[in-house]
Amino acid sequence: MSIWRYANPAEFMRVSGALLPWCAGLGALALCVGVVWGLFLTPTDATQGESARIIYIHVPAAMLAINIYFMMAIASVIGLVRRHHVSFLAAKAAAPIGMAMTALALITGALWGAPTWGTWWVWDPKLTSVLIMFFFYLGYIALWNSIDDPEKAADLTAVLCLVGVVFAVMSRYAVEIFDGRTLHQPASLSLDAEENVAGVFYRPLLFSIAGFYLAFIALLLARTRTEIRLRRARALALQAARD
Numbered sequence: 001m002s003i004w005r006y007a008n009p010a011e012f013m014r015v016s017g018a019l020l021p022w023c024a025g026l027g028a029l030a031l032c033v034g035v036v037w038g039l040f041l042t043p044t045d046a047t048q049g050e051s052a053r054i055i056y057i058h059v060p061a062a063m064l065a066i067n068i069y070f071m072m073a074i075a076s077v078i079g080l081v082r083r084h085h086v087s088f089l090a091a092k093a094a095a096p097i098g099m100a101m102t103a104l105a106l107i108t109g110a111l112w113g114a115p116t117w118g119t120w121w122v123w124d125p126k127l128t129s130v131l132i133m134f135f136f137y138l139g140y141i142a143l144w145n146s147i148d149d150p151e152k153a154a155d156l157t158a159v160l161c162l163v164g165v166v167f168a169v170m171s172r173y174a175v176e177i178f179d180g181r182t183l184h185q186p187a188s189l190s191l192d193a194e195e196n197v198a199g200v201f202y203r204p205l206l207f208s209i210a211g212f213y214l215a216f217i218a219l220l221l222a223r224t225r226t227e228i229r230l231r232r233a234r235a236l237a238l239q240a241a242r243d
Contacts, residue, residue, distance in 0.1 A: 031211025
């Protein structure tokens with residue numbers, strides 16, 4: 001069975017309609033468990049104090065901010081190469097969510113940085129890359145809304161998205177690339193280490209991350225379904241105008 005069958009709008013609507021309530025329900029449950037557990041039931045961190053609790057919001061938001069951009073880039077490549085319009089519409093649907101996650105990561109990072117670094121903002125390589133990525137999200141959304149022809153808009157926004165991938169990569173790997181020249185700490189979770197935070201903080205963080213990701217999938221499916229309906233409505237309106 002080919003994965004490309006899901007690029008068919010009718011098939012996508014069928015599968016997404018079945019998945020959406022499960023993702024939404026499980027996401028809401030995991031998010032509530034992770035955030036409540038992390039913010040209110042974990043002990044105070046011995047080094048960073050109460051400010052460390054912000055990781056249950058900041059870490060999943062920052063992860064999503066970067067990974068949503070990568071998802072948009074992959075969808076854009078698929079759209080450009082295979083001309084699957086659902087891919088373009090999925091990227092379009094993901095952009096506002098990614099922009100919101102990026103803004104949330106920047107805001108919570110500033111709230112954490114003030115007591116930890118003694119400043120709300122520094123022109124650190126990682127922070128600067130995330131800020132530039134935020135503006136790429138904003139530009140992507142603005143470009144979609146400024147072009148009336150959906151085919152032209154899909155192609156141009158896909159190209160813009162791919163140009164911004166360099167800043168998504170920098171946002172992800174700046175700490176490693178600029179080792180010793182960035183204030184930002186290494187990733188809280190890594191495949192290269194068993195645990196980067198103590199278990200009492202690690203478990204609620206996993207719930208929070210799972211909740212954020214499932215909520216993103218639910219929002220993505222809902223927004224993509226809306227974009228498909230809008231595309232159908234536009235096609236019907238154009239057909240009616242010709243008749």
